[in-house]
Amino acid sequence: MTVLSVRDLALTIGDTPILHDIDLEVKAGEILGIVGESGSGKSLTALSIMQLLPRASRWTGGIEVAGNDVGKMSEKALCSMRGRDVAMIFQEPMTALNPVHTIGHQIAETILIHGECSRRQAGERAAALMNRVGLDPERISPNRYPHELSGGQRQRVAIAMAIALRPKLLIADEPTTALDVTTQAQILDLLRSLVRQDRMGLVFITHDLAVISNLADRIAVMREGRVVEAGATDEVFREMRHPYTRALFSASAHVPDRSPVIKRQGEPVLAVRDVVREYPRPRRSLFQAANPFRAVDGVSLDIRYGENVGLVGESGCGKSTLARAILALDRLQQGEILINGQTFSEAGSGPDMKQRAGVQVVFQDPYASFNPRHPVRRLIAEPLYLIENAPEGAEREARIVRALEEVGLEASDADKYIHEFSGGQRQRIAIARALIIEPSLIVLDEAVSALDVSIRAQILDLLAGLSERLGISYLFISHDLSVVRSITDRVLVMREGRIVEEGPTEEVFLAPRHAYTKMLIAATPTLRERSA
Amino acid sequence: MILYFLRRLTALLLTMFAASIVVFLVTEIIPGDPASFMMGINADPQAVAALRTELGLDQPVATRYLAWLLGMLQGDFGQSYTYKVPVSELVGDRIMVSLPLTLYALALSTLIAFPAGVISAARRNTTADFAVIGATQLGVAIPNFWFAMLLVLAFAVNLHWFSAGGFPGWDAGFLEGMKALTLPAVALALPQASILARVMRSSLLDTLDEDFVRTARAKGLTRSQTLWRHALRNALIPVLTIVGLQFSFLLAGGIIIENVFYLPGLGRLVFQAITQRDLIVVRSVIILLVFAVVAVTFLVDMAYAAADPRLRRRPR
Numbered sequence: 001m002t003v004l005s006v007r008d009l010a011l012t013i014g015d016t017p018i019l020h021d022i023d024l025e026v027k028a029g030e031i032l033g034i035v036g037e038s039g040s041g042k043s044l045t046a047l048s049i050m051q052l053l054p055r056a057s058r059w060t061g062g063i064e065v066a067g068n069d070v071g072k073m074s075e076k077a078l079c080s081m082r083g084r085d086v087a088m089i090f091q092e093p094m095t096a097l098n099p100v101h102t103i104g105h106q107i108a109e110t111i112l113i114h115g116e117c118s119r120r121q122a123g124e125r126a127a128a129l130m131n132r133v134g135l136d137p138e139r140i141s142p143n144r145y146p147h148e149l150s151g152g153q154r155q156r157v158a159i160a161m162a163i164a165l166r167p168k169l170l171i172a173d174e175p176t177t178a179l180d181v182t183t184q185a186q187i188l189d190l191l192r193s194l195v196r197q198d199r200m201g202l203v204f205i206t207h208d209l210a211v212i213s214n215l216a217d218r219i220a221v222m223r224e225g226r227v228v229e230a231g232a233t234d235e236v237f238r239e240m241r242h243p244y245t246r247a248l249f250s251a252s253a254h255v256p257d258r259s260p261v262i263k264r265q266g267e268p269v270l271a272v273r274d275v276v277r278e279y280p281r282p283r284r285s286l287f288q289a290a291n292p293f294r295a296v297d298g299v300s301l302d303i304r305y306g307e308n309v310g311l312v313g314e315s316g317c318g319k320s321t322l323a324r325a326i327l328a329l330d331r332l333q334q335g336e337i338l339i340n341g342q343t344f345s346e347a348g349s350g351p352d353m354k355q356r357a358g359v360q361v362v363f364q365d366p367y368a369s370f371n372p373r374h375p376v377r378r379l380i381a382e383p384l385y386l387i388e389n390a391p392e393g394a395e396r397e398a399r400i401v402r403a404l405e406e407v408g409l410e411a412s413d414a415d416k417y418i419h420e421f422s423g424g425q426r427q428r429i430a431i432a433r434a435l436i437i438e439p440s441l442i443v444l445d446e447a448v449s450a451l452d453v454s455i456r457a458q459i460l461d462l463l464a465g466l467s468e469r470l471g472i473s474y475l476f477i478s479h480d481l482s483v484v485r486s487i488t489d490r491v492l493v494m495r496e497g498r499i500v501e502e503g504p505t506e507e508v509f510l511a512p513r514h515a516y517t518k519m520l521i522a523a524t525p526t527l528r529e530r531s532a
Numbered sequence: 533m534i535l536y537f538l539r540r541l542t543a544l545l546l547t548m549f550a551a552s553i554v555v556f557l558v559t560e561i562i563p564g565d566p567a568s569f570m571m572g573i574n575a576d577p578q579a580v581a582a583l584r585t586e587l588g589l590d591q592p593v594a595t596r597y598l599a600w601l602l603g604m605l606q607g608d609f610g611q612s613y614t615y616k617v618p619v620s621e622l623v624g625d626r627i628m629v630s631l632p633l634t635l636y637a638l639a640l641s642t643l644i645a646f647p648a649g650v651i652s653a654a655r656r657n658t659t660a661d662f663a664v665i666g667a668t669q670l671g672v673a674i675p676n677f678w679f680a681m682l683l684v685l686a687f688a689v690n691l692h693w694f695s696a697g698g699f700p701g702w703d704a705g706f707l708e709g710m711k712a713l714t715l716p717a718v719a720l721a722l723p724q725a726s727i728l729a730r731v732m733r734s735s736l737l738d739t740l741d742e743d744f745v746r747t748a749r750a751k752g753l754t755r756s757q758t759l760w761r762h763a764l765r766n767a768l769i770p771v772l773t774i775v776g777l778q779f780s781f782l783l784a785g786g787i788i789i790e791n792v793f794y795l796p797g798l799g800r801l802v803f804q805a806i807t808q809r810d811l812i813v814v815r816s817v818i819i820l821l822v823f824a825v826v827a828v829t830f831l832v833d834m835a836y837a838a839a840d841p842r843l844r845r846r847p848r
Contacts, residue, residue, distance in 0.1 A: 050750060075754070076754075080752060081752070082751065084752060090747060095743040096744055099841070100840055101762075110752070145842070158747065162751075
């Protein structure tokens with residue numbers, strides 16, 4: 001039975017055409033993967049099916065959900081269709097639930113709104129649903145609020161809400177993108193088993209080829225509002241008829257060419273010695289302060305000249321806190337941090353500003369990490385104040401141009417503003433800002449995580465080249481194990497504030513010793529098995 | 533929740549204590565000796581000195597502060613220098629006008645602002661929305677004393693529905709009292725309602741853009757169900773903040789309106805007391821207003837916690 005059929009769907013918002021000639025079909029019990037980069041129209045295709053399009057949208061073509069033509073339905077009929085025949089799960093579990101209602105209430109609401117049963121029965125059914133999505137109501141009470149749950153638990157609540165009335169079609173828009181790999185693996189298993197048990201149709205939208213290759217029965221590859229290739233998953237991966245599919249595939253599995261020159265002698269570029277970082281916790285009693293939360297618990301590490309070191313671990317393991325400590329943005333409670341053998345920051349005293357020029361940083365979000373009112377020239381020249389006798393006039397200008405050219409931009413870009421650049425270009429500018437004072441070490445905190453795969457591949461190549469040419473070391477922090485594997489020489493695995501495993505990258509990935517590392521690697525979806 | 537309550541309460545008491553010191557010291561620094569002011573310019577220095585002793589002005593600062601503080605805790609605010617009556621009596625009379633007026637104005641403001649803000653946000657970019665935007669723009673722009681005079685002209689002078697000013701006292705009956713306060717309350721409420729409606733509108737529009745609203749729509753809720761069940765409560769926090777600020781402002785900020793309508797309110801009392809160097813009255817009224825502000829902030833904090841469970845931080 002066909003639960004979704006989309007024929008010649010075209011969509012315009014205002015005067016901008018967004019989607020063209022989209023054809024999709026999903027049968028009961030089948031998983032359709034829609035894959036594509038940002039802006040390819042994946043999410044708007046989903047919202048067209050739900051009829052939850054933004055204002056000023058106009059669409060043409062045919063959309064049938066469970067045999068009903070949604071184009072002919074009134075808003076009232078659409079409301080009764082949503083949640084009953086077709087349900088949707090969104091990307092961001094942190095914001096997808098209403099913070100002021102309990103989770104039990106929000107699950108029961110789907111049932112109540114469609115007038116299925118009484119309030120009490122709905123509550124009982126909500127508890128049963130929680131059980132079904134792997135939230136034991138004995139342990140996690142339905143009376144809890146969303147902020148008391150982890151990201152993975154919230155996504156389970158969102159799934160429970162969506163499957164409450166056993167819809168014939170479930171649309172999941174990047175449901176695991178914001179989750180850790182181990183949580184992602186659990187959520188994917190859950191979705192897979194729900195589809196099989198209830199014979200639902202599932203449309204799974206993602207940018208991640210590795211995730212979709214292990215999940216979908218059929219795949220549609222989208223680019224610039226069109227489906228460029230569609231077919232059975234194995235077939236698409238085997239044949240890759242469209243050049244874009246091939247490009248997407250090779251970018252996803254991209255490994256930059258590297259021949260690192262690492263100096264093992266002399267002082268390390270970065271030495272972290274028994275560093276402890278604690279956060280105060282909220283008080284539980286009026287008269288007694290709570291024990292502080294130890295986010296980084298006695299971490300030591302060295303990074304050598306020219307060496308790329310990866311730091312992996314799940315969210316909340318202390319990766320970013322450690323990064324902030326290394327950058328001396330926070331005070332240490334114990335231990336010390338040395339740059340090129342000189343003390344940069346130690347417990348009990350603030351950072352030694354003279355050393356700050358030795359370490360720079362690139363953050364995750366290329367949109368939020370620039371002041372929009374400053375031209376690029378000013379943005380990238382900002383770190384120059386850190387060095388004594390900062391260059392002036394022509395020499396300063398020459399350095400700005402050199403930094404821009406190093407990252408593949410042009411001298412004329414210096415006068416533009418940040419909104420004139422794409423995400424990938426912005427990340428290049430962030431790298432230029434870090435390079436301009438020729439630091440020994442750049443901390444890359446999830447620096448490529450927000451980028452599309454093809455852009456990510458370019459940035460990884462750029463980083464690899466810069467490291468070799470300029471002898472810069474990287475501390476590469478990421479939750480994405482495959483990226484870390486492709487660009488680092490050595491990897492550290494962090495869990496609950498401690499380094500649990502450390503070793504040459506390939507050795508750790510091929511033969512992990514710690515149980516936690518084994519679990520992380522097993523949970524990471526890979527393309528390799530499929531293509532082999 | 534209990535911990536949150538206790539913490540807020542502690543903050544309230546500490547703020548009151550700190551405020552009492554500041555208020556006391558500031559009224560100490562103000563130039564002008566109450567005793568010489570009361571005796572007139574040509575007073576005999578000995579008589580002034582005697583009066584200073586009688587008023588306790590020759591005592592050390594710390595002693596006088598403690599005496600003032602302990603007195604207040606027992607409900608004794610001291611004697612007014614000029615009126616020669618207990619300050620508590622004086623202030624009590626005025627509060628019986630100012631507090632009902634404030635509550636009346638606040639109720640009107642909220643009753644106007646909530647529906648206006650909700651309609652405006654729910655029907656964004658429609659005629660109704662533009663009407664609310666235009667009306668609130670006007671409401672913010674019009675000076676309230678001028679609006680008050682228009683009200684007097686229309687409803688008192690021409691239509692004779694209300695009296696043009698004065699307050700008959702609550703002895704004349706509740707309805708009579710409320711009637712006398714109606715025009716001033718409307719005049720006070722207009723700009724407040726305009727501000728509040730705008731805050732309500734923008735807060736609600738922000739909330740309607742949130743992910744969880746989209747989730748609710750995906751579950752099958754209609755637009756208006758989504759607004760009432762999911763968006764409204766989330767949009768309330770900034771609105772509550774403004775309501776709290778407006779209460780404090782209205783309690784003493786009504787001085788111009790009190791003058792326009794000849795109301796014996798707190799604003800006029802404090803104005804007269806300042807011009808007559810009646811420092812004991814000034815001090816008491818200010819400390820009372822500080823208390824009102826802090827207490828309302830406390831209530832608003834409690835309302836936050838009621839509206840948003842994330843603030844209740846329950847110990848696990």
